[in-house]
Amino acid sequence: MRELMASSDHFPVSFEVRLEVFRHQVAGLSRIRRWNGACDVSVAQHCVQACDLASPETAGYALIHDIEEFDTGDITTPVKNTMRSLGIWQRFASEIVLPIRRRFTLLAGLEWPWPEGVIREIHEIDQKLKATEYRDCVDLSLVRLSAKDLAEPYQDYMLPWSATKAENVFMERAQNVLPSMAKCDAGDVRERSHCSGRLIEGVTDKHHELIADAQAAITSLMNEACQTKLRLAELEQAFKTRQEQHLPTSDDMKKMSPEQREAALQLRAQHSADLALQSGMRKRLAFIECEIAHWQERIALATA
Known part of the structure; x- marks a missing residue:
């Protein structure tokens, strides 16, 4: 913790x-x-x-x-x-x-x-x-x-x-x-909605507040998605470089000196860490894309 x-x-x-x-x-x-x-x-x-x-x-x-x-x-x-x-x-x-x-x-x-x-x-x-x-x-x-x-x-x-x-x-x-x-009470929502920008005709104050915050959430999620894709691209390049260098197998390591074996173990540990990170980031990216679609749907419903 x-x-x-x-x-x-x-x-x-x-x-x-x-x-x-x-x-x-x-x-x-x-x-x-x-x-x-x-x-x-x-x-x-x-x-x-x-x-x-x-x-x-x-x-x-x-x-x-x-x-x-x-x-x-x-x-x-x-x-x-x-x-x-x-x-x-x-x-x-x-x-x-x-x-x-x-x-x-x-x-x-x-x-x-x-x-x-x-x-x-x-x-x-x-x-x-x-x-x-x-x-x-x-x-x-x-x-x-x-x-x-x-x-x-x-x-x-x-x-x-x-x-x-x-x-x-x-x-x-x-x-x-x-x-x-x-x-929060209705007065708080109404007061905040008047500060959120231009009002959309036919849309309630409550929905104006929701739309403004949904748009902010979408912007934040899109920025996060962009950064996540960049990090995934960096990881893909790292994997490609390691492939070219040939990750040592257990048989390879038996033939190495203690110093070489230690370096090989560190390389394999880093590779495992990057694989775990890649998996987590891919899951996060899929979640972000679902969240963006969700908030876009909420905006569409609020303005319908």
């Missing part, structure tokens, strides 16, 4: 846009099972339970502490540890995980970077929930952990929720504990 300590800025959008963005993300989280599918508890349920166990100051952060897993999937701790040992995790976290988490922190109206006390509290809750899930909901024919790998579980027995319940309860909590998700 220490990688949450980073710089911040402001990301203002309307209540309607925030609600729609969160709804889309949470619908995905409610259908992703934890423990790489070996547990019937969804990521959305896990986040709600963390929220309910947290202090009032931490509840909002706890609700969104795994928000990026709709994009990345639930990466298990052993996989994360392997990625760390290969030098992959830090880059994956800084270029894939943290930008998503930061975006939703700002959309939620919470402080970025996260306060250190909040990070510590969520980590403790997370570990106890992990132990409780392992005791009550994990298929032990698929996963086996020793007692030393687990914290003390919570006493109450945990039952998995349906995807529908997880999604609905998450959205209820969001409007209770996330500062920017509390419903």
Whole structure:
């Protein structure tokens, strides 16, 4: 959780846009099972339970502490540890995980970077929930952990929720504990809409606000898509260069000196890191394209 300590800025959008963005993300989280599918508890349920166990100051952060897993999937701790040992995790976290988490922190109206006390509290809750899930909901024919790998579980027995319940309860909590998700009154929406530019004839003030924010979201997403495509092109060039240089096989490495073997291992680790990064960026690009289409459709509906 220490990688949450980073710089911040402001990301203002309307209540309607925030609600729609969160709804889309949470619908995905409610259908992703934890423990790489070996547990019937969804990521959305896990986040709600963390929220309910947290202090009032931490509840909002706890609700969104795994928000990026709709994009990345639930990466298990052993996989994360392997990625760390290969030098992959830090880059994956800084270029894939943290930008998503930061975006939703700002959309939620919470402080970025996260306060250190909040990070510590969520980590403790997370570990106890992990132990409780392992005791009550994990298929032990698929996963086996020793007692030393687990914290003390919570006493109450945990039952998995349906995807529908997880999604609905998450959205209820969001409007209770996330500062920017509390419903604003009609006067606030009207006042902001008059400042958003030229009004479109026949369109309500509420829709003017939505259109302006949707256009801003599309611009931001298109800029991100452009940067992502540039990074993917750089990775493709790096892969091509390595192909020409011939990545060493295990048999090749047996014939090398210790120094050559160390350099070869570093090259293979970098190649693995770049492959993971490429996969994540391709998924992100596909998501961005879907989001742009979604906001374009919203504008079309608002102006119809």
